[in-house]
Amino acid sequence: MNPSATDWPKRSADLSDDGILEISMGPQHPSTHGVFRMNVKLDGETVVWLKPVFGYLHRNHEQLAEKMSYFGSMPYTDRLDYFSSLSNNWAYALSVEKLTGIEVPERAEYLRVLLAELTRLQNHSAFLGFLLGDMGAWGSVLMYAFRERDLILDLFESLTGSRMMCNYMRFGGCRCDLPAGWLAQARKVVDDYPAFLDEMEQLLVGNEILVARTQGVGVLSGADAINGGLTGPMLRASGVDYDIRKVDRYGIYDRFDFQVPLGAHGDTYDRLMVRLLEMRESLKILDAVLREIPEGPILDPKSKSRGLRPPVGEAYARLEAPKGELGFYLISDKSPEPYRYRVRPPSLINLTLLEDMCLGSKIADVMVILGSVDIVLGEVDR
Amino acid sequence: MKQPLILPGLGILKGMAVTARNMIGSYYGRKRLHTISYPEERLALPENSRNFPFLVYDGDDPEGGLRCTACRMCEKECPPQVIYIKPERDENGKLTKHPTVFDIDLNACMSCQICVEVCPFESIKMDSAFEYAAYEHFESLVLHKSDLAKSNTYYHGIKPTEATAVDANLEAERQRKAEAAAKKEAALKAKQAAAAANAAAKETPPTSDTDASD
Amino acid sequence: MKTKANSKPEQMLPLGDIKVQIMAALPGAACEIVPNPGPSGQDSLRVEPASVLAVARFLRDDERHLFDYCSNVTGVDWLDQTVSETVKVAGTDAAGQATELEEKVERVVPGYLEAVYHLYSVAKKTGPLVLRVRTGNRSDDVEIPSLTPLWRSCEFQEREIFDLYGIRFSGHPDLRRLLMWDTFEGHPMRKDYQSPDETLAFATANGKEDV
Numbered sequence A: 001m002n003p004s005a006t007d008w009p010k011r012s013a014d015l016s017d018d019g020i021l022e023i024s025m026g027p028q029h030p031s032t033h034g035v036f037r038m039n040v041k042l043d044g045e046t047v048v049w050l051k052p053v054f055g056y057l058h059r060n061h062e063q064l065a066e067k068m069s070y071f072g073s074m075p076y077t078d079r080l081d082y083f084s085s086l087s088n089n090w091a092y093a094l095s096v097e098k099l100t101g102i103e104v105p106e107r108a109e110y111l112r113v114l115l116a117e118l119t120r121l122q123n124h125s126a127f128l129g130f131l132l133g134d135m136g137a138w139g140s141v142l143m144y145a146f147r148e149r150d151l152i153l154d155l156f157e158s159l160t161g162s163r164m165m166c167n168y169m170r171f172g173g174c175r176c177d178l179p180a181g182w183l184a185q186a187r188k189v190v191d192d193y194p195a196f197l198d199e200m201e202q203l204l205v206g207n208e209i210l211v212a213r214t215q216g217v218g219v220l221s222g223a224d225a226i227n228g229g230l231t232g233p234m235l236r237a238s239g240v241d242y243d244i245r246k247v248d249r250y251g252i253y254d255r256f257d258f259q260v261p262l263g264a265h266g267d268t269y270d271r272l273m274v275r276l277l278e279m280r281e282s283l284k285i286l287d288a289v290l291r292e293i294p295e296g297p298i299l300d301p302k303s304k305s306r307g308l309r310p311p312v313g314e315a316y317a318r319l320e321a322p323k324g325e326l327g328f329y330l331i332s333d334k335s336p337e338p339y340r341y342r343v344r345p346p347s348l349i350n351l352t353l354l355e356d357m358c359l360g361s362k363i364a365d366v367m368v369i370l371g372s373v374d375i376v377l378g379e380v381d382r
Numbered sequence B: 001m002k003q004p005l006i007l008p009g010l011g012i013l014k015g016m017a018v019t020a021r022n023m024i025g026s027y028y029g030r031k032r033l034h035t036i037s038y039p040e041e042r043l044a045l046p047e048n049s050r051n052f053p054f055l056v057y058d059g060d061d062p063e064g065g066l067r068c069t070a071c072r073m074c075e076k077e078c079p080p081q082v083i084y085i086k087p088e089r090d091e092n093g094k095l096t097k098h099p100t101v102f103d104i105d106l107n108a109c110m111s112c113q114i115c116v117e118v119c120p121f122e123s124i125k126m127d128s129a130f131e132y133a134a135y136e137h138f139e140s141l142v143l144h145k146s147d148l149a150k151s152n153t154y155y156h157g158i159k160p161t162e163a164t165a166v167d168a169n170l171e172a173e174r175q176r177k178a179e180a181a182a183k184k185e186a187a188l189k190a191k192q193a194a195a196a197a198n199a200a201a202k203e204t205p206p207t208s209d210t211d212a213s214d
Numbered sequence C: 001m002k003t004k005a006n007s008k009p010e011q012m013l014p015l016g017d018i019k020v021q022i023m024a025a026l027p028g029a030a031c032e033i034v035p036n037p038g039p040s041g042q043d044s045l046r047v048e049p050a051s052v053l054a055v056a057r058f059l060r061d062d063e064r065h066l067f068d069y070c071s072n073v074t075g076v077d078w079l080d081q082t083v084s085e086t087v088k089v090a091g092t093d094a095a096g097q098a099t100e101l102e103e104k105v106e107r108v109v110p111g112y113l114e115a116v117y118h119l120y121s122v123a124k125k126t127g128p129l130v131l132r133v134r135t136g137n138r139s140d141d142v143e144i145p146s147l148t149p150l151w152r153s154c155e156f157q158e159r160e161i162f163d164l165y166g167i168r169f170s171g172h173p174d175l176r177r178l179l180m181w182d183t184f185e186g187h188p189m190r191k192d193y194q195s196p197d198e199t200l201a202f203a204t205a206n207g208k209e210d211v
Helices: A061-066 A073-079 A085-100 A106-134 A140-162 A180-203 A206-215 A224-225 A233-237 A268-294 A346-350 A354-358 A364-374 A376-382 B010-025 B075-078 B115-116 B152-158 B160-203 C015-025 C052-061 C154-164
Strands: A020-025 A038-045 A046-053 A260-262 A312-323 A324-332 A340-344 B052-057 B084-091 B095-105 B123-127 B149-153 C003-006 C031-034 C046-047 C069-078 C081-092 C097-108 C112-121 C126-134 C144-146 C169-170
Touching: A038 A364, A046 A354, A046 A364, A061 A312, A061 A340, A061 A354, A085 A324, A085 C081, A106 A140, A106 A180, A106 A268, A106 A364, A106 C112, A140 B010, A206 A268, A206 A364, A206 B010, A206 B095, A224 A233, A224 A340, A233 A260, A233 A268, A233 A324, A233 C126, A260 A268, A260 B095, A268 B123, A324 A346, A324 C112, A340 C069, A346 A376, A346 B075, A346 B095, A354 C069, A364 C003, B052 B095, B075 B084, B075 B115, B084 C015, B149 B152, B149 C112, B160 C126, B160 C169, C015 C031, C015 C046, C015 C097, C046 C052, C046 C112, C052 C126, C052 C144, C069 C154
Parallel strands: B052 B149, C046 C126, C144 C169
Antiparallel strands: A020 A038, A038 A046, A260 C003, A312 A324, A324 A340, B052 B123, B084 B095, C031 C046, C069 C112, C081 C097, C112 C126
């Protein structure tokens, strides 16, 4: 039953200097999604060895959190995966709630799902734009994607005050309630989105250049993906049916009817298409939430954010962030600061198999494969 | 999702139809043109938009009307520790519930809004002004109390819904305090009256029936 | 491209039952359950470094569990702790009679470093199983076996623990620093780490010293 990933390392051992070119891609590079470096050895144009180098954006988030109160770390979680700040907030709030046993009111749960799915929409739109930009589409798809994403960011700004660094979830609910007219504006955004997705599909799905550059590139089998700890759309594109929203049923996701798109080949084209289809499933969830959201309080009155001292113990909570499984592991010793605060970063762990995916491809494919992993350096390096 | 029809070149042509539609459409309406000529045109920010904090004062006097009591809660809770407060003491060394120094370093402030959330006196709020570009770090971007103090009228101007709710809260708090003070006052008066009546009863001897019965 | 609905997840066996099965399959395995006092209910299984590879392989390959996905690998630093206990000692009381007296004695519980693994099963959709491995102490006995040969996802995370805590993982194919630069000294996430004083004079681009 051992998956093939255990027969690794399977890279070529014969890297004699003859004809092998070693280059460093990054850290200053327009397509590496941040300050990320890869040391690559090339035989002509073919990759024979690839080692990623991390740490250029290491900001010591975990140690800072261990010196700060639980409440004070919440704005710093925005800055982990800076595209999906509301998902990061929710993951942290989820793990503190597991650590302390605080319960969340009904309306707050609906709000959390609403904002998390909007976050997924805007993250995948940005992903589409960046992937096409990496392939040399010179930013036209990026601008269309950002045009739609901007409407969602306007929604975030009118609710939380900030477009990206939202700092909105609290331990036991959400910070503030919806302003007047927000639901109508959100309904308009959700109703207009399918037109954008149709346009993207017309632009991308049959495009011969895209198909030639992404089909068969960066193939990864399902067994290798599970063993390598890949999660999120990367895992589902390799055919593995594992979506944490369905498995853990955190929040109120079990009330919504949505499907989990899976890929058949595990290549870059599948990863792109899985994310496009996931956007459509998110729209279904958003439609249901906007119809069913109840009235009520948004914060448990017994919960307190300032001066929180959780009981002694530990908790690991995870959720399906747009990039994969985002988890927070907290150990408490009843003091106002956590004893151990750990972020399980999906972007870093999704890069585990980067070398395996790139071996044997051409140098131009490396950028496409890296783009399809959808990393954000804020999360990789924390 | 329909299977894409891959005839050589047809996919690219379909894609070019999309880009052409977007390019030509951008001349004919706001939907496909998402930019404005800043700074001649400016977008209206939503009411809740937040950027950097400011201090609220009631009335016309930025010093006397300042709501801040220098309790230092915001200084304690600020995650990047950019607030610096020095409370004022009178000639006896007693705190006067007023700050002499209130500095916020905008270089490191991350607009998280935690100072606003923890303030018990509704005295620090988030401003939405963002045009702060300056030539040096510490002369221009460390704001002092005089730069930070803005009137309640200004607050109503940028955030009407929130400012009205805050005013209602403060009014309710004032009424509650006034009622509590009045109750205390009344209880004290009643106690004093009872004490006076007791003292009077002790001093005068008990009247005998014979005096008044004539 | 296919889409299908998810099956209902199975329930993970209670940790006590799993331990019984491990002891049945690997009689020499040294493991114990560490209870979690908080509300989350996530108890952990502590395994001695000598048996951890065998236990992990059992958990991954046994048909009843199939923990094929290692989600999170964390390092924790537990400092030396001074514990004061009250012990009974033989002595004499005021009248000179032999009796038992109570005395407060302090002893030092040596600290250790710990690696915590969170295991999930994608095949059975269960989890998490929390595995803990402790080193001997915080100074020289800091080597534990690496689980990277079993789960490739541990590769970068164990490198990060080596970088930030100093645990050496034997059998790791590529143990070097991950986030800090290669010539960095020290292990920054340890509780007693002191950042170097960076207010010293340093040379500027044109060779002069800038204090």
